[in-house]
Amino acid sequence: MNLDELYQEVILDHYKRPRGAGLREPYEGESHQVNPTCGDEITLRVHVEDGKVADVSYDNVGCSISKASASVMYELINGTTVNDALAKLAEFTELMNSKGQSEGDEDSLEDAVAFAGVSKYPMRVKCALLGWMAFKDALVRAEASIPGRTDA
C-alpha cells in the first residue's frame, strides 16, 4: 500500500490548517451529517445570495480525510455560483466513486484532485464525501427557505 498516495502533503496541510472553518451568520440552510461507521460529524451552513454561494461555514470532528476534504471544498465553492458549486459536487463525487481509475481534472477540482487516491479505499470514500453531502443537504434547505428562487 502506498500511504503517500492517500495522505498527500496537500491533504495533511488542509487537515492541519483548515480553511473557512467555524460556523458563521447569516445562513439560510444548515445540515448535520454523521458517518455512522466512525462517528465523524459535521455541521455545515450555507449562505446563498444572488445565485451565489456567499458563504460556507462549518464545524467538524473527524479524521484527516474528512476534515481536509471539507476545507478543500470550502476553497473550491465559496463565492462561486450555485450551479458551479453543484457541478463541482458532481465532479468530486464521480472522482470518489472511480475506484482509483481517475486522476481528476486539476483545472476544475484544484486541490481536490489530491483525494483521487482515497477512491481506492472504499472505507474512506465516505470520509471524503461527508462535507460535500452536508453542503448538498444544506443547499436544498437553503433553497427551500428562499422564496422565488426558480433557476436551480
Next chain:
Amino acid sequence: MEAASKLDVEAVRADFPILQRRIGDKTLAYLDSAATSQKPVQVVEAMRRFTEHSNANISRSVHTLGAEATVAYEGARARVAEFIGAGNPSEVVFTKNSTEAINLMAYAFQNAVFDPSADSRFKLGPGDEVVVTEMEHHANLIPWQQLCLRTGATLKWIGITDAGRLELENLNEVITERTKVISFVHVANLLGTVNPTSQITARAREVGALVGLDASQSVPHMPVDVTELGVDFIAFTGHKMLGPTGIGVLWAKADLLDAMPPFLTGGSMIETVSMERTTFAKAPAKFEAGTPPIAEAVGLAAAIDYLDKLGMENIRAHEKDLAAYMLEQLESVDGLEIIGPRVPIGRSATVSFTFADIHPHDVGQILDAEGIAVRVGHHCAKPTCERFGVNATTRASGYVYNTHEEIDRLVEALGQVRKVFG
C-alpha cells in the same frame, strides 16, 4: 511466552492459514479478534466435509442425508450446551448472532403486550423498569431502549467509573422492586472490562427480576458456566469464538423459553397450522423459524472442540499475559491514553486507546500499511465513548494466536503514525 501460559502459540498459529497473509510486503498482525476471530483449518474442514458429504435440510426429510444433517445440527446444539454448562440442549436456541439473540429476548416482552394470557414475568408497561449498563455494545442497548419506548417502561443503567469499571455503589437504587429485567455485558467490547456478576445477579433475585448477560466477548475467552453464573439467559456469537459468521446462540432456562412468545414465525416452528391459527412447537424449535444455519452449526461445534482442546483456562491465562504486556507496552508510548482499566485484573486482552490528537481512522490506516489490523471507531458503543469524552478510539484485541512480537510491532508502528501526523 510466560510460564503461566500453557498454550503452544506457534502450534496454534499453524492452524490459521490467514496469519501467513501478507499485507503489501508486511506479515499480517491480526489484532482485531474482538470484532471477529479467524478460523482454524479444523473449522473450515468440518464445514467442507459436511457440505460435500451430508448436506440436506434438517428435521423433515426421511432420506439418509436429511437424517445425517439433522444429527449433525442437533449434535452441535448438544455440544454448545455442554460447553456452557447448560442442563439441557433444548435450552440452546440457534440464532443469526448475539444481536438476534438479544432481540429475541426483548421481543418476548414486546409480544407479551398483545397477549392477555402472557406470563407475568414478561408483562411490561409504564412504571416497570429495565436495567442495562452504560458500557453496553449497541446490541444490548438498543433492543431494550426501543422496547421501553414502545411499552412505556423506563430504561435505567448502571454507570461507569473513571477507571472503566461498573459503578456498583448505588446498585440498589438502580435495580429496584420495579425492575423486570436486567441485561448486562459480561466483558465490555470497548473497555475490555470483565464485569463481576454475583452482586447484580443477587440483587436481581432479591427484587424478582430476570437477569441475563451479553456474553459475546466472554464465552470465546474464558470458562463460562451458566449454572454457576446463576443467570436466566445469555447471548453469544459463533464468529468471535473461531467459528463461522451467521450463527449465534441464545441460552435461556427451559421454563423461561416455554413461557416466551415466539419472535420470528414461519416454517419449522409450528405444531399445527390452519388458515386461522397456529400452535407452536416446543423450544428450541419455537424460536428457530425457517431453515437454520446448518453448516454453520457444524462449524461452531468444531470451533468448540478446538477451544476445548486448548482448554478455556489456558486461553484465559494466555490472554491475561497478553493484556498485561499490551497495557505495559502501550502505556510507554508518549501521548497514548488507555480508555478502560489500566491494570490486567478483571480485564480482557482488548485495549482501547487514544493517541495524541490523531484521529483513530488515521491511526488505523497507518497501522494497516504496516500489516497491523486493529479496529477504529466507536465500536458500536457510542455511550461509552461519550462517557470518556472521546469520539472514537483505536482498539487492539488479542486471542489464542497472538504474540508479544505482534504487540511490539503495534507499538513500533505507532511511532510511524506519530511521524506522519506529528
